[in-house]
Amino acid sequence: MSSLLNVSSSPHIRQSDNTTGIMLDVLISLLPATVFGIVLFGYRAAILIAVCVASCLVFEFLARKLFKNQGSLLDLSAAVTGLLIALNLPPRFPVWMAIIGCFAAIVVVKQMFGGLGHNFVNPAIAARIILLISFPTHMTTYHEPFNTDAITTATPLGMEECYLSVKELLFGLHGGSIGETSVIMLAIGGIYLIIRRVISPTIPLSFIGSVGVLTLILSGNLSDAIFAMLTGGVFLGAIFMATDYVTSPTTTLGKIIFGIGCGVITVIIRSGAAAEGVSFAIIFMNLLVPHIDGITVRKPFGWEAKKQ
Amino acid sequence: MSNKERILSPAGNIRGGTYLPHNKNTSKCESVVIPAPERVIIPLRQHIGAACEPTVQKGDTVYVGTKIGDIDRLVSAPIHSSVSGTVEKIEAIPMPDGSVCDAVFILSDGNMTPDPSIKPPTIKTKDDLITAARECGLVGLGGAGFPTHVKFRIKDDVHLDTLIVNGAECEPYITADERCCLENFNDVLEGVYLIKEILGIDKVVIAIENNKEEAIQKLYSIASDARDEDDTVKVMRLKAKYPQGAEKVIIYSTVKRKVPLGKLPSDVGCIVMNVSSVAALYKYITTGMPLVSRRLTVDGTAINEPKNLIVPIGTTLKEVLSYCKMGENEPTRIIMGGPMMGTSVPNTDYVITKTNNAVLAFYESTLPETTPCIRCGRCAAACPMKLNPASIEQALNAGATEKYKKLYADYCMECGSCAVGCPARRPLVQVMRTAKKEIRRING
Structure with a gap:
């Protein structure tokens, strides 16, 4: 053996999972909701999805080069x-506005803070909030399903009196x-992520559960509680955005605190008339993650109280 | 009661750990004794503790079992010649861990003549057993290399209630302990009863992972031996979950006790011995032949015919590999020990020591590319010590020593469970080693 062998620190074997695989799993898990959204809202939804994905990839490429x-x-x-x-986004949201949202998410929130793993809030949530504040009318103009013409309708949560069944x-x-x-x-996607062990069910369950429980306590009405859990993007937020690794706690206790925090803030914001509870709740809890991590450090195996 | 029911289930199940592909390709491979190598190079430190001073000089004639190194220090173990021949020189050699150690070079005469002065010791008391363990040069053969006689020196006021015989062998590929159970069964059997009696231990748990059913059934006959009248010797089938064989883990699995940081198993009433150590001790007691050879597994993707070999200590890797059919291409990575905790070496001039249970050769050419940490938390979930390696890495990179001390970095036992499952391929064990070193430096 003439040449030197490769050396490195142990362990010398690795499991095959990698970041790309995890992200691919998330994309797969979003497929049912994506396809359903396109079927429901037509080609305009498909265009919007394509533009958002493409512009995020372009911004990621450019910004990563720029910030090294x-x-x-x-x-x-x-x-x-x-x-x-x-x-x-609503199905007929203007494309150029969506691109601004993607710019905000990828360039400002993600890459300017150091890229993957360094953003302190979820980029998609931040984009939604930035767009909501910048273009409130467009962000709250919704459309009837199966009707490509602009017939606006309120979302169930925005309705004075909801006539929809469970x-x-x-x-x-x-x-x-x-x-x-x-x-x-959304639930199918969530179950897929749980089975693939990409996420643990802790955050979604504590988030959705606390929305239901708190609404039940406040209203005393079970159907109100069910309605609160099934509307306003609670499932989308709880399964796919609150579980973002980078901006959620790593310990089980931390995840429970985080999930309940999201749920409680959602209900509080909603009780003050604004329909936009989920996004603000998640972004607020995102900011608390370092502190939640700090107070939920686990005691190691064999830890003795008197020694410390 | 049937056999199966008599085999115990684990008493505890530690959080974390990881399920690895076992790759126990050699579990059916009977060990082959390799012929005397032309030359052996025997390092004078093959254990935790003080290095030995050479007790031979250049030109001395030695036999198999002749003591060639010793030192009058508590934590140390003597070293013996593994071949018969002539001392060529005593010179420092590099060790796999990066240190340098004096080694005795012995030119073999090819005869493997045993030292005529060796004779079996008589074991009547605890002191006899301690002396025997020391003179045997016995150290923990599972990999840690803690001198066995030190383990036996228990203060009179400490009562040990359980002897845990560790046959878990949780590292992938390695089957040396498993083969020991099957091939040196009698030594294990007699050794267990001898140690139990001399040290006055109440009960024995022989713990072994459930991927070694043949060995479990074989060991069961130890538990059903006629001497075990009061039924205090038991075999336990452990879950095959890495790092099941780590001392703290196996103590929790078998008796559900937690060994605190910096404490010893004896502080919780246990003594843990590797099956191979038990067998080696008994072999010394019956023959007087100290620890001069080592059973090891040779495997990996670059080995065409994996094998178990019995190798004289001090044999070079080059020589060991020459007894196995290699693949067509030369390996690019060679590991001394298991893939999880073993050390990769830059060339094949390194030598087999007492604690070396495997030599693995792989083709894998480059390290996987490291990507940014996405805080997925898998490292923390896999850590049997319940640490958060990702946070410790972050604190280490920020130079925040106080922070990673508060994250209990010093509890890490470097098992590698965190790094093996990291989707970003971060070098977490390296991080933990650096953090531990830094904490030690600051604590003084």
């Missing part, structure tokens, strides 16, 4: 952000953002 950040386009994290932004809410045959309407499609 680590990472690669192939890790697909920008594609996930793009898809999530699109699913959070069944209609579950299937999502109503107005809303492209990807938020069908609870069933």
Whole structure:
């Protein structure tokens, strides 16, 4: 053996999972909701999705070069952000506005803070909030399903009196953002992520659960509680945005605190008339993650109280 | 009661850990004794503790089992010649861990003549057993290399209730302990009863992972031996979950006790011995032949015919590999020990020591590319010590020593469970080693 062998620190074997695989799983899990959104809202939704994904990838490529950040386009994290932004937009949202949202998410929130793994809030949530504040009318103009003409309708949460049945809410045959309407499609994606061990069910369950429980306590009405859980993007937010690794706690206890925090803030914001509870709740809890991590450090195996 | 019911289930199940592909390709491969190598190079430190001073000089004639190194220090173990021949020189050699150690070069005469002065010791008391373990040069053969006689020196006021015989062998590929159970069964059997009796231990748990059913059934006959009248010797079938064989983990799995940081198993009433160590001790007691050879597994993607070999200590890797049919291309990575905790070496001039349970050769050419941490938390979930390696890495990179001390970095046992499952391929074990070193430096 003439040449030197490769040496490195142990371990010398690695499991095959990588970041790209995880992001691909997230994309796959969003497929049911995406396809359903396109079927429901037509080609305009498809265009919006394509534009968001593409512009996120372009911004990621350029910004990463500019800021010399680590990472690669192939890790697909920008594609996930793009898809999530699109699913959070009304179907006929102007394309140029969506591109601004993607710019905000990828360039400002993600790459300017160091790229993948360094953003302190979820880029897709931040984009949604920035667009909502910048273009409030467009962000709240919704459309009837199966009707490409602009017939505006309020989302169930925005209605004075909701006439939709639980069944209609579950299937999502109503107005809303492209990807938020069908609870069933979102749940299928969530179950896929849990089975693939990409996410643990802790955050979604504590988030959705606390929205339901708190609404039940406040209203004393079970149907109100069910309605609160099934509308306003709770499922989309709880399964796909609150579980973002970078901006959620790593310990189980931390995840429970985070999930309940999201749920409680959602209900509080909603009680003050604004329909936009989920996004603000998640972004607020995102900011608390370092502190939640700080107070939930686990005691190591064999830890003794008196020694410390 | 049937056999199966008599085999115990684990008493505890540690959080974390990881399920790895076992790759126990050699579990059916009977060990082959390799012929005397032309030359052996025997390092004078093959254990935790003080290095030995050479007790031979250049030109001395030695036999198999002749003591060639010793030192009058508590934590140390003597070293013996593994071949018969002539001492060529005593010179420093590099060790796999990066240190340098004096080694005795012995030119073999090819006869493997045992030292005529060796004779079996008589074991009547605890002190006899301690002396025997020391003179045998026995150290923990599972990999840690803690001198066994030190383990036996228990203060009189400490009562050990359980002897845990560790046959978990949780590292992938390695089957040396498994083969020991099958091939040196009698040594294990007699060794267990001897140690139990001399040290006055109440009960014995022989713990082994459930991927070694043949060995489990074989070991069961130890538990059903006629001497075990009061039924205090048991075999336990452990879940095959890495790092099941780590001392703290196996103590929790078998008796559900937690060994605190910086404490020893004896502080929780246990003594843990590797099956191979038990067998080696008994072999010394019956024959007087100290620890001069080592059973090891040779495997990996670059080995066409994986094998178990019995190799004289001090044999070079080059020589060991020459007894196995290699693949067509030359390997690009060679590991001494298991793939999880073993050390990769830059060339094949390194030598087999007492604690070396495997030599693995792989083709894998480059390290996987590292990507940014996405805080997925898999490292923390896999850590059997319940640490958060990702946070510790972050604190280390920021130079925040106080922070990673508060994250309990010093509890890490470097098992590698965190790094093996990291989707970003971060070098977490390296990070933990650096953090531990830094904490030690600051604590003084």
